[in-house]
Amino acid sequence: MNIHALSKKAFMYTKLMLLPFSLLVLINCSQQQTGDTARSGAMTLAADSQLEKIAKTQVEMFRSYYPEAKVSILPMAPVKTMERLLDKSARAALISGDFDAAEDSLFSELKTPLRKEPVALDAVVCIAARTNPVKTLSVKELASLVSGKGQSLTIFVKKDDYRLISVFSRLEDLKKNELHAWSCSNDIELIDRVSASNNAYGLLFSSSLESARISGADLEKIKLIPVSGKSTENKAYLPDRENIFEGLYPLVTTVYYVYYPGDALAAGFGSWISSAGQKAFERSPYIPFRLTQRTIILR
Numbered sequence: 421m422n423i424h425a426l427s428k429k430a431f432m433y434t435k436l437m438l439l440p441f442s443l444l445v446l447i448n449c450s451q452q453q454t455g456d457t458a459r460s461g462a463m464t465l466a467a468d469s470q471l472e473k474i475a476k477t478q479v480e481m482f483r484s485y486y487p488e489a490k491v492s493i494l495p496m497a498p499v500k501t502m503e504r505l506l507d508k509s510a511r512a513a514l515i516s517g518d519f520d521a522a523e524d525s526l527f528s529e530l531k532t533p534l535r536k537e538p539v540a541l542d543a544v545v546c547i548a549a550r551t552n553p554v555k556t557l558s559v560k561e562l563a564s565l566v567s568g569k570g571q572s573l574t575i576f577v578k579k580d581d582y583r584l585i586s587v588f589s590r591l592e593d594l595k596k597n598e599l600h601a602w603s604c605s606n607d608i609e610l611i612d613r614v615s616a617s618n619n620a621y622g623l624l625f626s627s628s629l630e631s632a633r634i635s636g637a638d639l640e641k642i643k644l645i646p647v648s649g650k651s652t653e654n655k656a657y658l659p660d661r662e663n664i665f666e667g668l669y670p671l672v673t674t675v676y677y678v679y680y681p682g683d684a685l686a687a688g689f690g691s692w693i694s695s696a697g698q699k700a701f702e703r704s705p706y707i708p709f710r711l712t713q714r715t716i717i718l719r
Contacts (some may be wrong), residue, residue, distance in 0.1 A: 458688025460488035465689070466510035468498040468583065471675065474540075475514050477700045480565055482692050491689060499582040503672040505534075505678060512679040514624065514684040517544060517583030518590070532680060539693045540675035540708040544587050544657045545629060547622040549615050556656035558648045560672050563588055565621060568600035576602035576610050576622045586655060587673060607632040615641040626671070627661050630705035647671060665707050675706060 646656035679686035698708040
């Protein structure tokens with residue numbers, strides 16, 4: 421499936437969400453269950469599929485402190501994660517990027533607006549074969565490639581990577597039907613395809629690349645391309661943790677925790693992720709949104 425077909429699929433899902441789910445939410449915006457508190461009760465957390473592992477880690481840490489709280493993880497294709505929050509099958513969501521225009525339009529019309537808290541950082545990275553002579557690319561050059569202006573060059577993305585597609589759609593004000601790339605079933609397939617040709621590039625999240633490495637992908641046959649801002653005269657940066665945290669790398673994305681205000685357990689879990697849970701992001705492929713405090717005891 422190419423990126424145009426994927427975008428049409430995503431748009432159809434969003435249109436299907438609009439009327440019935442907005443009416444449902446207007447009827448009953450409160451997600452809080454009777455008897456729930458910020459530290460007890462039960463709820464379901466919808467999460468973009470690539471966030472499933474870190475979501476489980478956060479839940480395990482939360483429950484180790486608050487055993488009376490039960491949070492179940494519902495991993496979803498990114499295009500459908502927010503749908504679960506709107507149809508009440510989940511009371512909170514963890515998503516790997518910002519809302520797109522259609523989602524923004526829908527959520528702004530809700531009687532009780534959703535609360536969206538930034539909890540971690542990630543980045544869209546560009547990979548190429550180790551033998552590819554290209555040294556750096558600008559954001560504008562990448563957008564040109566993704567919009568099909570790369571002539572004989574091929575761009576690969578992971579199937580259903582809806583949030584990644586939205587990054588380029590917003591960045592260069594491109595319509596999703598103007599984006600062109602070939603999709604792969606998983607990150608390892610993407611890496612294999614890119615490594616096989618000097619005319620191929622891959623776009624994926626930095627966290628996904630690290631997860632692929634942990635899963636046994638051979639990263640020796642590819643390289644990360646440093647990326648500069650829109651101008652080729654700007655300095656190009658690699659997507660290392662420091663450059664992402666400092667905002668020097670131009671394709672930084674934000675992981676958001678989304679919930680309805682007034683839901684005690686959803687708010688309590690969100691407060692945990694934004695504070696103590698930042699330590700879990702430090703030990704993961706993600707970068708914590710906030711620096712965690714450390715106490716040094718002098719003897």
